[in-house]
Amino acid sequence: MSTRTDHDNALYAYLWQGSPYPHRWVLWDTVGDILVFDRDTNCLVDIDDDTVRDEVVRRMREAGVPESDDYPGRPCA
Numbered sequence: 001m002s003t004r005t006d007h008d009n010a011l012y013a014y015l016w017q018g019s020p021y022p023h024r025w026v027l028w029d030t031v032g033d034i035l036v037f038d039r040d041t042n043c044l045v046d047i048d049d050d051t052v053r054d055e056v057v058r059r060m061r062e063a064g065v066p067e068s069d070d071y072p073g074r075p076c077a
Helices: 003-015 050-062
Strands: 025-030 033-038
Touching: 003 050, 025 050, 033 050
Parallel strands: none
Antiparallel strands: 025 033
């Protein structure tokens, strides 16, 4: 593995680890683009590298993170 991959794995590892809160992470599908959404902060997680994003999404799916076409967060204030 390259150093970049090792760094990226460490940088995004928290996304697919277990959480004490059920369904904290959601894969949100907006017109065919799958985005990682953090319901705890009510924000998208910015992953600007497509290769890394695809790996994060793969691992999150493997971990059973729910997917939805509906807005996954609570209404903004």
